[in-house]
Amino acid sequence: MTASAVLYHPVVVFTLCMMAGWGVYALGRALAPASRVIGGKLKTYACGENVEGESFPTAYHLYHAAFIFTLLDVVALVLGTVTGTAIVWMVAAYLLVGLIAIVILFKD
Amino acid sequence: MQVVTPLFHVLVFPGFLFLVAFGLFVSWVDRKLIAKFQNRVGPPILQPFADLIKLLAKEDIIPEHADRAMFAVAPLIALAGVVASIIYIPLWAPVALKAFSGDLIVVVYLLTLPAFALFLGGWYSANPFATIGATRVLSQLFGYEVPFFLACLGPAIAAGSWSISEITRAQDNGLWLISAAPLSFAVAMIALIGKLERVPFDIPHAKTEIVTGPEVEYTGRRLAVWKLAFLSETIVGAALIAALFLGGPHMWGLPYQAMPAWLTAIVGMVVLAVKILLIVFFLSLAQAAMARIRIEQMVQWCLLWLGIPALINMGVIAFVIRQVGA
Amino acid sequence: MLDGLVKxxxxxxxxxxxxxxxxxxxxxxxxxxxxxxRFDLERFGVLLEGSPRHADVFLATGPMTRQIRDRVVRVYEQAADPKFVVAVGTxxxxxxPFYPGYNVLGGVDAAIPVDMYVPGCPARPDAISYGVLRLLATLDPKxxxxxxxxxxxxxxxxxxxTPEEMAQQRDPVEGARG
Structure with missing residues (x-):
């Protein structure tokens, strides 16, 4: 394995870019004035209201969308790994399954 | 030399520094175009650079209830994911710096990292606006991610390869894959708006509604890194679409045979930059012409009117390839 | 050199x-x-931000009421340094006219420090942009x-x-003495 093969590996490139981003932080630290905590500077911003930071519960009403996402992501990945020599009815069947799922979930 | 060249590629050109500089320029083009559409003068050319320096030179605040590590690392993940993917996209020649079978899938998933980082950063800010924005980021991801992926599969099937470089090289004969996958191209362009969270799909940020969503607690250098991540993502997303559908650095009518290698590289780079700017023109036009829609409208519309055309186009391509190949 | 760039x-x-x-x-x-x-302040780099965490300049309008005082102070404190306040409107x-009221504490400077005053009822858009420009002139020689x-x-x-001129307007004797 040559040096370039290692350095172009996605994980290595990603790590290098993380370090470059950290370099931006370091530049900012050199330029910015020192942080002075006065009053409620670190408090959670909520339009001036005095809220205590906590995990705010959120209602999630898009389960069917999440379900379709999972389904189609699997379909897409299966299609992605199919090569040109694959059996065509398999591809067609997967496309059909995806279409049927969309129709069922959106029929109302 | 074996170590220096890759490091130069990742950190300077075409990696980090180049992407940031070109991204600042393109963001100026974008703002100027929107200003022109609205009959304004618009900002001067150094405006994005001034914004960046000013943000870097501002005080840094981490809210007391936020998760310190997550809050600090999330912008870096977004930026690194975007910058890393430029290495696998062909820029000046039909072959990228590094090509392997399946790098298309790696790049598509690297480009989803900003969305996940935005979710994490917003969620761990422990702020009501940021929490709402973070859930919207994920909901929106359900809407655009699958159509974008399916749209990218169209040219991949047509070229018979999972490497972006191979797909671009297949278009070197002048037959751009937009001709084989016009629906996929349209889907990819619209899904890109969702990916970049721009108007009309800027639902997670929604300045007039939930302030700026997940970024609301970010100041100074951390906000600057978020901005850099999004403007780099604009470039990388546009370059990916150009490489898949518009022949990457290829342009008709240029005498490639007569040109020396260095001239070919420069011409290729300029051609790709023009294609990126054209895609950005489309994004600005959409931003100037449209208003924000609601999140469930976005998800339903995208799955229906982006997902199905992408699937149909992919099926047609697979069928034709099968018939021609047999 | 970096210092000049930041300025x-x-x-x-x-x-x-x-x-x-x-x-x-x-x-x-x-x-x-x-x-x-029509006025297009973006050509001077002005952008409207919703969150005080992103902002450099507050455009504060209206008399400081008793109800909103704590909230204004909190929002002002939550912004990152360096930050400035422009009081807009009389x-x-x-x-x-509301000053002697039981619910009004005075101008914006009753709660937070003000760096520039733009009077007018209402203040004109060109006066507001001129006020922001005067504020920037204290930062940037150009x-x-x-x-x-x-x-x-x-x-x-x-x-x-400016705050000095305003002090002189309010109390000519004290203001001149400094």
Missing amino acids: WARGKSPWVCHLNCGSCNGCDIEIVAALMP CGVSGS AEALVKEIEERYDTEGLVY
Whole structure:
């Protein structure tokens, strides 16, 4: 394995870019004035209201969308790994399954 | 030399520094175009650079209830994911710096990292606006991610390869894959708006509604890194679409045979930059012409009117390839 | 050199956050008018930001009411340094007709420090942009030259007051003594 093969590996490139981003932080630290905590500077911003930071519960009403996402992501990945020599009815069947799922979930 | 060249590629050109500089320029083009559409003068050319320096030179605040590590690392993940993917996209020649079978899938998933980082950063800010924005980021991801992926599969099937470089090289004969996958191209362009969270799909940020969503607690250098991540993502997303559908650095009518290698590289780079700017023109036009829609409208519309055309186009391509190949 | 670059950048990129301390919406609409295509403050780098965490300049309108005082102070504290406040409108300057009221504490400076005063009922969009420009002139020497040019060409008397000028206006004897 040559040096370039290692350095172009996605994980290595990603790590290098993380370090470059950290370099931006370091530049900012050199330029910015020192942080002075006065009053409620670190408090959670909520339009001036005095809220205590906590995990705010959120209602999630898009389960069917999440379900379709999972389904189609699997379909897409299966299609992605199919090569040109694959059996065509398999591809067609997967496309059909995806279409049927969309129709069922959106029929109302 | 074996170590220096890759490091130069990742950190300077075409990696980090180049992407940031070109991204600042393109963001100026974008703002100027929107200003022109609205009959304004618009900002001067150094405006994005001034914004960046000013943000870097501002005080840094981490809210007391936020998760310190997550809050600090999330912008870096977004930026690194975007910058890393430029290495696998062909820029000046039909072959990228590094090509392997399946790098298309790696790049598509690297480009989803900003969305996940935005979710994490917003969620761990422990702020009501940021929490709402973070859930919207994920909901929106359900809407655009699958159509974008399916749209990218169209040219991949047509070229018979999972490497972006191979797909671009297949278009070197002048037959751009937009001709084989016009629906996929349209889907990819619209899904890109969702990916970049721009108007009309800027639902997670929604300045007039939930302030700026997940970024609301970010100041100074951390906000600057978020901005850099999004403007780099604009470039990388546009370059990916150009490489898949518009022949990457290829342009008709240029005498490639007569040109020396260095001239070919420069011409290729300029051609790709023009294609990126054209895609950005489309994004600005959409931003100037449209208003924000609601999140469930976005998800339903995208799955229906982006997902199905992408699937149909992919099926047609697979069928034709099968018939021609047999 | 880096210091000069930072000064230049701060003068070129003021992101404003709009802070309503109890205004009647007159000045708020004039602020919006200043950001619209006719005046187009984006050519000076002004962007309207919702979150005080992103903002450099607060455009504070209206008399400081007893109800909103704590909230304004909290929002002001949550912004990152360096930050500036422009009091917009006569109410923002002094509390104006509402001042002796039981619910009004005075102008914006009754709660937070103010760096520039823009009087007017409502303040004109050009006066607001001139006030922001005067504020930037204290940061960036190039903006100072622009202010001089504007003062030569137009009558800017009484459009904008610095804190020192305002102190003199309020109490000529004390203000002159410093």
